[in-house]
Amino acid sequence: MHRRHALSSLAMLLLTVGISAPVFAAKPVIDVFKDANCGCCTGWIKHLQDNGFSVNATNVADTSTYRKKFQIPDALGSCHTATVGGYSIEGHVPAQDIQRLLKERPQAIGLAVPGMxxxxxxxxxxxxxxxDVILVKTDGKQTVYHHYAGS
Structure with a gap:
């Protein structure tokens, strides 16, 4: 009984001081489909985790099957395919671009970084x-979402 009272008191306090639900929001979950023997996929997953994503990784025999399923053109293919928040992510897309995508919510299939x-x-x-990080629009058109300069 004391625990229930304490929890409801805490909830009322948080509402009173204006702390909202986003403070307690879970990390975005990204589902990754990758080759079991690919080290760079593991590196990309660590990059996502280090930048606030929760990752569910699944080893698959053929990533092109998932690329097709998630409507990413083969010409934009890489070594892993993912989904997050209703969008497809192909290849080594930086976490900041995925976060921007989830914030802006454009009418699009998703993002891709072709090759490796x-x-x-x-x-x-x-x-x-x-x-370039490519935005694949729902009408099939593609635009540069973010350009990264080399060194």
Whole structure:
């Protein structure tokens, strides 16, 4: 009985001082479909976790099956496919771009980083290639969502 009273008192206090539900919101969950032997996929997953995502990773025999299922064109393919918040994510998309996507909520299928550009999350190293994060729109058109310069 004391516990129930304490919890309801805490809830009333939080409502009174204006603390809202987003403070207690769970991390966004991203479902990743990847090759079991791919080290860069593991690096990308760690990057997501380090940036506030909860990750459910599933090893699959053929990632192209998931790319097709989630409507990402083959020309934008990479080594892993994911879904989060109703969007598809293909390849080494930086967490900040996924967070922006989830905040802005554009009419789109999702984001893609084609190939495996050196210097992208999960592909860190001494060399950094320039690459684009592509927004795949629901009408099939593609635009650059964010450009990363090389070094």
């Amino acid at each position: 550009p050196a210097g992208s999350p999960g592909m860190e190293g001494p060399r950094k290639m320039a690459y």
